[in-house]
Amino acid sequence: MFLAESCAHKQQSGVCPDCPVRAxxxxxxxxxxxxxxxxxxxxxxxxxxxxxxxxxxxxxxxxxxxxxxxxxxxxxxxxxxxxxxxxxxxxxxxxxxxxxxxxxxxxxxxxxxxxxxxxxxxxxxxxxxxxxxxxxxxxxxxxLATAQDQMLLLGRKSAKEKVASFLLSLRERAIQRGEDGNPLYVPMSRSDIADYLGLTTETVSRTVTQLKTSGAIRLLEGHRFQIKDVGELQLLAEGA
Amino acid sequence: MFLAESCAHKQQSGVCPDCPVRAxxxxxxxxxxxxxxxxxxxxxxxxxxxxxxxxxxxxxxxxxxxxxxxxxxxxxxxxxxxxxxxxxxxxxxxxxxxxxxxxxxxxxxxxxxxxxxxxxxxxxxxxxxxxxxxxxxxxxxxxLATAQDQMLLLGRKSAKEKVASFLLSLRERAIQRGEDGNPLYVPMSRSDIADYLGLTTETVSRTVTQLKTSGAIRLLEGHRFQIKDVGELQLLAEGA
DNA sequence: CAAAGGTTTTGATGCAGATCATGGTTTGCC
DNA sequence: GGCAAACCATGATCTGCATCAAAACCTTTG
Known part of the structure; x- marks a missing residue:
């Protein structure tokens, strides 16, 4: 019992385009x-x-x-x-x-x-x-580990830290899927994001505007965020 | 491959007092x-x-x-x-x-x-x-399922709902371990509870006092809570 | 292209819970 | 017994985010 010959994988997760079972x-x-x-x-x-x-x-x-x-x-x-x-x-x-x-x-x-x-x-x-x-x-x-990170976010982070962490973790996962993660595709609405971060749509909107004004990000067409300063976001994500 | 004869279990978790490996x-x-x-x-x-x-x-x-x-x-x-x-x-x-x-x-x-x-x-x-x-x-x-419940609590519940939910879930688990769960043993400090619920010690303390005053619970000696009205707590836990 | 309906942004105001401050109670330790 | 260190409770004040309101923008459809 080892790797199937037909399909030499490097990862344990992700989509396998070749196999009948895609996972x-x-x-x-x-x-x-x-x-x-x-x-x-x-x-x-x-x-x-x-x-x-x-x-x-x-x-x-x-x-x-x-x-x-x-x-x-x-x-x-x-x-x-x-x-x-x-x-x-x-x-x-x-x-x-x-x-x-x-x-x-x-x-x-x-x-x-x-x-x-x-x-x-x-x-x-x-x-x-x-x-x-x-x-x-x-x-x-x-x-489970990401759920624990999310508990830390929900229980102890400020609105700004929450939004910054969110964008970074989306980026992280995009990169793990093999995309380059910048610009970042953000398919969810403000209200979805708010309900993910334990905030209101208004607060998410205001916070995104702040990040835009401070120059950390830029909004592009079609639900895309350009991350102009990853380091800045990383600082914001854990309180700076 | 089926249950070991030496030890007829009904549960998949908990402590097994008889076995060399206690789990x-x-x-x-x-x-x-x-x-x-x-x-x-x-x-x-x-x-x-x-x-x-x-x-x-x-x-x-x-x-x-x-x-x-x-x-x-x-x-x-x-x-x-x-x-x-x-x-x-x-x-x-x-x-x-x-x-x-x-x-x-x-x-x-x-x-x-x-x-x-x-x-x-x-x-x-x-x-x-x-x-x-x-x-x-x-x-x-x-x-993972309890982690998701906790996210709901952290992101969307009020202080009162959080404390009520916390006590109920402690009770639930005590019962699942075979204890009767009332009075409920609460070994953690106010500050531990606060950090679990995304609150401050002061807010936890005040909220417990409220529950005491409203007659839902009573504090006993030795970190024990008597739950006087489970139904009341259940209502409070989801917003009433 | 105009009307309609949704989403996002921005502004004004309010409040739940944080922060700051104090005293009481218990515990441990010399 | 006395003193320090936790812990818990409670009061006074402050604030970050929610709530309420409305305008700007975007999307769909007739």
Whole structure:
């Protein structure tokens, strides 16, 4: 059991354009014949901007792997207050359910394509490939670490620090996906960002204007941010 | 491969008093002979209140399983602001490192005993028991779900909602460990609670007083809270 | 291209919780 | 017993961000 010949991967996450199962996390650990097995239970689905993949509380029938576009996941309070818990990009998994229902809602930020796996079938199949759980564990641990960073941000950072940290972490992830991250594509609205950072749209807007005025960033056409001074942002992100 | 005869578990987490390896998450999936293997690389360590298990940034040489007492884990900003990312109780694992260094600090809240596993040895051994990764994945997924709840709390709840939610979740976990959860043992200081909830000690103190005055709770001797009205707290926790 | 509806920006005002300050209580230590 | 060091509670004041309001801008559609 080692890397499939058909597809020499350097990363454990991301999108693999060649394999029938597009997720590096899975396909880099399987032989071509095994891959076919997984591909056989999977469907490729395309969704328009603003569509829901699923809502919190629904039975978690499917697990998704995002292959293009971006997705937001969030939780709601009964009175409608919303907290984004993450933004997902190509290569990310969506909808691993601890219980039998989804614990958050997921909605597209752009047109997206996903690989959709029926949960029970997938879990049954995973039984036969126990080493894949190691990959999944690694992915979950990594997500947990970023969740902890986000707690630090939400609990202890100022508005300016939050926005600076947000832009830097988006950039970081873009770079990890192999993009150059500058200009940075920011597909989410002010209100999405606000709900991610525990702020209001007004405060996000004001803070972005401040960063623009101070010369750290510049807004370009089509949801793109040019980061003019990374060092400046890094200072702002941790309090300067 | 099924449950070890020596030890019939109902839960996937918690402390197993009978097994050499005290963690249910591990021992419930292993045969007695396999258990011995794990026990052979493990040390049982006792720590006094206020001692550090490790600090953020240090090389992650050990993984711990808590068998008695309580532990706090937290992250710091350069200027000393602190965010608690979790409180850990018997049965919980501490120190799974994504990178080769710890991504948070861990410190005891009381006298604790832990099982200490050298990380590289443990990882080498886990290679031979791939099905254990499934357990670990489940544990990590569960932690991720509580991290998301905590993000909702930090980003979108008021001080009163935060404190009420905190008490309820402590109670919940005490019950899951088999305690009755009322009166509730709260081993952490006001300042620890504040740093967990993204508040100041003063605000925590005032809010607790409010809950006391409104009759929802009562303070007892020895860090114990009597919860007089669970329903009231549940209403407060989500905004009422 | 005008009307309509959404999103972003900007300004004025308000307030929840931070900050600052003080005293009380408990704990440990010489 | 006395003194320092934590911890907790509570009052007075301040402030960063929320809220409220409205204008500017952008997108869609008839």
């Amino acid at each position: 590096r996390a899975i396909c880099s650990a399987l032989a071509p014949a095994e891959l076919e097995q997984f591909a056989s239970i999977m469907q490729t689905v395309t969704l328009a901007e603003g569509e829901a993949l699923f809502n919190e509380g629904e039975t978690g029938d499917y697990l998704y792997n995002l292959t293009s576009g971006a997705v937001k996941i969030y939780k709601l309070l009964p009175d409608g207050r919303r907290q984004m818990t993450g933004f997902l990009f190509p290569g990310d998994f969506i909808g691993f359910a601890v219980s039998d229902t989804y614990v958050y809602s997921a909605e597209t930020l752009s047109e997206v394509t996903v690989c959709r796996f029926p949960r029970t079938k997938l879990e049954r199949m995973l039984e036969s490939y126990p080493h894949l759980h190691r990959r999944l564990f690694t992915l979950a641990s990594r997500e | 249910r998450a591990i021992c419930s999936a292993l045969a007695p002979a396999e258990l011995e293997q794990f026990a052979s690389i493990m040390q049982t360590v006792t720590l006094a209140e206020g001692e550090a298990l490790f600090n953020e940034g240090e090389t992650g040489d050990y993984l711990y399983n808590l068998t008695s007492g309580a532990v706090k884990i937290y992250k710091l900003l350069p200027d000393g602001r602190r965010q608690m990312t979790g409180f850990l109780f018997p049965g919980d694992f501490i120190g799974f490192a994504v990178s080769d260094t710890y991504v948070y600090s861990a410190e005891t809240l009381s006298e604790v005993t832990v099982c200490r596993f050298p990380r590289t040895k443990l990882e080498r051994m886990l290679e031979s028991y791939p099905h254990l990764h499934r357990r670990l994945f489940t544990l990590a997924s569960r932690e």
